[in-house]
Amino acid sequence: MATDDEGMNMSDSKGTNVLVLLGSLRAASINRQLVELAIENAPDGVHLRLFDRLGELPFYNEDIDNEDVAEPVVALRRAATEADATLVITPEYNGSIPGVLKNAIDWLSRPWGNGALKDKPLAVVGAALGQYGGVWAHDETRKSFGVAGPRVVEDLKLSVPTKSLDGKHPRENAEVAANLRDIVGKLVAEVG
Template sequence: MADPTIMVLVGSLRAASTNRQLAAVAAETAPAGVSLRLFDRLGELPFYNEDDDGDAVAEPVRALRSAAAEADAALVVTPEYNGSIPGVLKNAIDWLSRPFGDGALKGKPLAVIGTSMGRYGGVWGTDETRKSFGVAGPRVIEDVTLSIPGTVFEGRHPRENADVVQQVRDAVGTLVAEIG
């Protein structure tokens, strides 16, 4: 098997997002030979509309679906917004779920991790993200349940916290082990 490729989606558009920093830690600590590729265009996707989902679908949607099709797995790194999924990520899930029953991530392993400033580190956000992706077609890896309270970082980059680095490394390792 060729070296595995993992598409990474970050549910926050903020440049200084702690979740974006977690994605960087995942890329830095991935097993040798594993390539993590951030799809950083979620903010460009139009809102999902089935009327617009055909041969002339918007270029950012084609790029998202192509990145997903080329990947062996997906890692989603997301905050919790108002107790749920950030809208930009839910929109990406909707685009990736089509064509119905045969989306670009169908059957591929997917793991969800994240951090949020709330007491529970975004548990609801990661749970809702797993649920939505589970319906959309990927094979969600339930063994990866990493929701980190943002308060553990104390204003520092997540790579400066050895426990967080190990948890992220383990999450990526679990995802890689699921690639068939």
């Protein structure tokens, strides 16, 4: 997947642009593979853009959220502003949201009441160990983003138990691939 200098997946600007936020920093994570699958199977006219720099964001601190804010924050907010919708793909860490994703939520929630994702549709999916596939983290992520400003589409859910993939890439699981494509299509349909 080609990326530009901001770590974004390059695509034609026509159509619907969906920002993808990945809650895992690990190069070989199942959730990164879900991102790959979502990009590969995006409906015609839908461009999924992975912002792959969450690990570069400083911890949110209102003292540094000013005109000299760190460049990765500027890039994240710009990517969010340019997006029509957001797809969050995340694992579950210790029963909750990975810290890197929670930090991104905090940056995107500012300025309070007028963040870059305000009123834009957002869906949360992902995979994790355990029989529920990360449902706690996904629910917590929906809750946190719901407070932060986007319009969370509550009925778009996919929590994949990693053992159900039998060690294979999610693209080899027809049900997961179809469900993810359906979620992306329904998310895009929410763009108004």
